Amino acid sequence: MEVSRIRALRGPNLWSHHTAVEAIVRCTPEELSINKLPDFEARLRALFPEIGPLQATGHDDAIPLARVFELATLALQAQAGCPVTFSRSTQTLEEGIFQVVVEYSEEDVGRLAFELAEQLCKAALENTSFDLTSALNQLRDLDEDLRLGPSTGSIVYAAVARNIPYRRLTSGSLVTFGWGSKQRKIQAAEMDGTSAIAEAIAQDKELTKKLLDAAGVPVPLGRTAIDIEDAWKIAQEIGLPVVVKPKDGNQGKGVTVNVTTREQLEAGYIAASEFRDDILVERYLPGNDFRLLVIGNKLVAAARRDPPQVVGDGTHSVRELVEQVNKDPRRGSGHATSLTKIRFDDIALASLAKQGYTADTVPSKGTRVVLRNNANLSTGGSATDVTDDVHPEVAARAVAAAQMVGLDICGVDVVCDSVLKPIEDQNGGVVEVNAAPGLRMHLSPSFGKGRAVGEAIVSAMFADGDDGRIPIIAVTGTNGKTTTVRLIAHLLTVSGLRTGMTNTDGVYVEGRQIDSGDCSGPRSARNVLSHPDVDAAVFETARGGVLREGLAYDRCKVAVVTNIGTGDHLGLNYITTVEDLAVLKRVIVQNVAENGVAVLNAADPIVASMASNCTGAVTFFAADSQLAIMTAHKVRGHRVVFIENGDLVAVEGKLVQRIPLSEIPITRNGTIGFQIENVMASVAAAWATNINWEAIRKGLKSFMNDSDNAPGRFNVFNYRGATLIADYGHNPDAISALVQAVESMPGKRRSVVISGAGDRRDQDIRQQTEILGNAFDQVILYQDQCQRGRADGEVVALLRAGLANAKRTTDIQEINGEFIAIDTALSTLGEGDLCLILIDQVEEALAHIAARIVEG
Numbered sequence: 009m010e011v012s013r014i015r016a017l018r019g020p021n022l023w024s025h026h027t028a029v030e031a032i033v034r035c036t037p038e039e040l041s042i043n044k045l046p047d048f049e050a051r052l053r054a055l056f057p058e059i060g061p062l063q064a065t066g067h068d069d070a071i072p073l074a075r076v077f078e079l080a081t082l083a084l085q086a087q088a089g090c091p092v093t094f095s096r097s098t099q100t101l102e103e104g105i106f107q108v109v110v111e112y113s114e115e116d117v118g119r120l121a122f123e124l125a126e127q128l129c130k131a132a133l134e135n136t137s138f139d140l141t142s143a144l145n146q147l148r149d150l151d152e153d154l155r156l157g158p159s160t161g162s163i164v165y166a167a168v169a170r171n172i173p174y175r176r177l178t179s180g181s182l183v184t185f186g187w188g189s190k191q192r193k194i195q196a197a198e199m200d201g202t203s204a205i206a207e208a209i210a211q212d213k214e215l216t217k218k219l220l221d222a223a224g225v226p227v228p229l230g231r232t233a234i235d236i237e238d239a240w241k242i243a244q245e246i247g248l249p250v251v252v253k254p255k256d257g258n259q260g261k262g263v264t265v266n267v268t269t270r271e272q273l274e275a276g277y278i279a280a281s282e283f284r285d286d287i288l289v290e291r292y293l294p295g296n297d298f299r300l301l302v303i304g305n306k307l308v309a310a311a312r313r314d315p316p317q318v319v320g321d322g323t324h325s326v327r328e329l330v331e332q333v334n335k336d337p338r339r340g341s342g343h344a345t346s347l348t349k350i351r352f353d354d355i356a357l358a359s360l361a362k363q364g365y366t367a368d369t370v371p372s373k374g375t376r377v378v379l380r381n382n383a384n385l386s387t388g389g390s391a392t393d394v395t396d397d398v399h400p401e402v403a404a405r406a407v408a409a410a411q412m413v414g415l416d417i418c419g420v421d422v423v424c425d426s427v428l429k430p431i432e433d434q435n436g437g438v439v440e441v442n443a444a445p446g447l448r449m450h451l452s453p454s455f456g457k458g459r460a461v462g463e464a465i466v467s468a469m470f471a472d473g474d475d476g477r478i479p480i481i482a483v484t485g486t487n488g489k490t491t492t493v494r495l496i497a498h499l500l501t502v503s504g505l506r507t508g509m510t511n512t513d514g515v516y517v518e519g520r521q522i523d524s525g526d527c528s529g530p531r532s533a534r535n536v537l538s539h540p541d542v543d544a545a546v547f548e549t550a551r552g553g554v555l556r557e558g559l560a561y562d563r564c565k566v567a568v569v570t571n572i573g574t575g576d577h578l579g580l581n582y583i584t585t586v587e588d589l590a591v592l593k594r595v596i597v598q599n600v601a602e603n604g605v606a607v608l609n610a611a612d613p614i615v616a617s618m619a620s621n622c623t624g625a626v627t628f629f630a631a632d633s634q635l636a637i638m639t640a641h642k643v644r645g646h647r648v649v650f651i652e653n654g655d656l657v658a659v660e661g662k663l664v665q666r667i668p669l670s671e672i673p674i675t676r677n678g679t680i681g682f683q684i685e686n687v688m689a690s691v692a693a694a695w696a697t698n699i700n701w702e703a704i705r706k707g708l709k710s711f712m713n714d715s716d717n718a719p720g721r722f723n724v725f726n727y728r729g730a731t732l733i734a735d736y737g738h739n740p741d742a743i744s745a746l747v748q749a750v751e752s753m754p755g756k757r758r759s760v761v762i763s764g765a766g767d768r769r770d771q772d773i774r775q776q777t778e779i780l781g782n783a784f785d786q787v788i789l790y791q792d793q794c795q796r797g798r799a800d801g802e803v804v805a806l807l808r809a810g811l812a813n814a815k816r817t818t819d820i821q822e823i824n825g826e827f828i829a830i831d832t833a834l835s836t837l838g839e840g841d842l843c844l845i846l847i848d849q850v851e852e853a854l855a856h857i858a859a860r861i862v863e864g
Contacts, residue, residue: 021558041070074106080125088147159447162462186476188542206414230290249292252276254284309450316388320371350388391449393456419445485570502707508536529553533560573741605696629688682745729839755842759786766798774810781814790829
């Protein structure tokens with residue numbers, strides 16, 4: 009078995025809505041059925057008993073090794089605790105070659121599972137060992153390192169529940185929610201609206217106390233010490249006991265509480281100095297440690313935090329009791345679990361010594377033994393939910409503290425006997441205010457009920473009913489995609505939306521190009537969705553990007569399929585038939601939002617059939633309104649767009665909108681059939697995006713099909729009285745449409761300049777000139793720069809072969825080089841002639857043509 013071409017499908021894809029890892033797996037003839045591999049399944053199950061059934065009950069089909077590899081990859085992830093359920097193996101047309109797809113929750117974990125599954129299969133084949141425990145531990149450890157922690161995860165899950173899309177920007181806790189101009193970001197439990205100044209204030213504990221005191225929030229007395237002598241002086245001034253801690257710290261690091269002697273103070277000062285140079289000494293407040301969580305202007309959760317402790321049973325030592333507590337599955341070594349293991353370190357031993365214990369002391373039954381003075385969960389403390397007990401005055405002080413510092417999400421630490429009565433009545437106080445507070449104690453407290461703090465944070469970022477989405481219009485098909493994308497983007501822009509657009513020419517935001525080249529894949533689409541100035545996005549969606557990585561989004565507002573026809577790029581990446589291509593192209597239709605619309609070409613039966621795959625509404629378009637599918641759709645009151653008496657007509661029930669084709673320049677008064685199709689699709693898409701008809705009319709009238717606005721898309725020039733047409737058509741359907749278009753235009757002598765893309769099938773290359781040979785007097789064949797895997801002269805030979813039975817062509821020339829071919833064609837033109845130039849290097853060729861026109 010050979011595994012190759014492993015790639016991550018990071019969005020909805022050909023196989024499913026799930027993120028997945030895909031690989032090509034080659035099996036030997038013997039491996040096409042594991043029954044031909046003696047004792048293989050027995051060895052496999054001995055190595056991995058939890059792999060489960062290899063086929064459905066009641067079936068007795070041959071099971072290829074690729075299928076075993078697939079199921080092993082899925083089962084290894086599942087056994088490691090990853091939430092994955094989907095996998096699939098599909099045999100290609102090539103004997104022994106399979107496409108294997110397995111869902112992942114974390115990409116690197118999915119890739120590692122592929123590697124381990126391959127090792128497992130190899131071990132079963134060769135009857136060697138496989139360390140299952142080690143493999144599962146590798147997967148678990150990697151998954152724990154990569155997956156979101158409980159705080160960030162709770163926010164993400166709350167967003168997903170509200171249908172708000174999200175994307176991790178780093179492997180850490182930086183996450184963006186929503187798209188374009190509606191997006192918001194968090195870093196752990198900190199929102200993008202939190203200022204750096206507020207965070208800096210929260211980090212400066214002394215400054216924080218001054219501000220809170222000014223706001224009438226009770227705080228303990230104290231200040232920063234210069235050295236140990238000064239620290240003892242402060243302690244004498246404010247009175248013992250005191251707390252010694254870093255001025256800028258977190259998670260209770262370096263904090264020593266209830267200091268009553270100089271020796272304790274010196275030890276605490278040294279401990280704090282390990283974390284910061286500035287050491288704060290403040291009055292120790294007796295009482296319980298409470299964490300109050302403020303989000304926006306509300307207290308949403310409160311917990312009492314207790315220091316890490318064990319309770320004696322009269323049998324076990326302190327060390328053994330700690331080990332027992334740490335076996336609690338809720339306790340982990342980091343922040344990924346709801347609780348953290350108790351640290352049995354020097355600080356814990358020092359705390360024991362203060363109580364007269366050692367690690368080997370056996371406390372009497374019921375005796376509480378404290379392992380640390382601070383109550384942070386990160387050092388093994390526990391939490392009890394007290395949200396329902398908080399007195400309104402206590403909540404008000406917490407909110408005031410957060411607002412005085414300027415934090416949108418704030419953890420307010422209060423020390424007092426109880427939150428049932430005002431802080432002032434107990435001589436308590438606010439001891440700290442924390443930016444990016446941990447949420448674990450509120451999500452899964454040790455005792456009491458968890459609180460929906462993730463939901464509260466999401467509600468603070470997005471108003472009710474706001475899902476953070478901007479309209480996404482995805483466009484695919486065989487021909488017309490780029491023009492349709494550009495026209496839709498133009499209509500949206502005219503309506504007042506700041507529009508981002510991707511196509512085979514580049515990436516554009518508000519009409520400004522920010523990237524060049526073929527940008528019809530998911531990476532470019534993600535870049536647009538990340539742009540803060542985008543109110544709507546229009547994506548050309550090419551087959552390559554969907555195959556390579558899937559879609560850049562989970563759902564789109566509108567999916568447009570222009571046509572399938574006889575297809576293009578067939579024979580590549582196991583897409584060998586028009587039906588295969590349609591299955592791939594309809595991925596965008598399958599991922600239309602429930603309140604979205606699929607815009608489908610009713611004149612193309614394969615496209616029209618995609619309606620059954622759409623969970624949203626469907627708008628059909630076709631020039632002929634009398635098509636049965638159009639008539640039935642119209643009768644049911646659904647949207648249709650068609651051509652009637654020289655008008656573009658849009659109908660939904662009793663609503664009828666008419667726009668004369670004479671007012672749509674791109675159609676050249678309704679003479680260019682393929683442009684009419686592009687316009688119908690674009691109008692239907694704009695309509696689905698709720699653009700008003702006045703803006704649609706204005707946009708259609710102002711969209712010019714020139715080389716600046718739509719390069720390589722039927723750009724028409726005048727050269728010495730002759731008509732030049734430059735187009736990027738490169739498949740038989742496009743050539744047929746172009747021939748039909750130019751036949752409606754005057755031209756004494758007709759010539760065409762053409763090359764062919766080497767990554768098409770031989771018959772597709774020949775068919776292009778078979779069509780052209782019946783419509784043009786002169787055909788100039790040229791070899792372009794990129795032959796895409798073809799031998800020198802091979803493409804031109806195929807093009808010439810297509811002219812063997814040409815009915816009209818009498819002059820055939822072969823040229824090496826696109827620009828030389830263009831110049832050759834121009835040199836033969838006379839007044840009234842027509843020349844169609846099928847360009848390859850779009851920008852460069854158009855610039856060359858423009859220069860020749862200027863030269864005259």
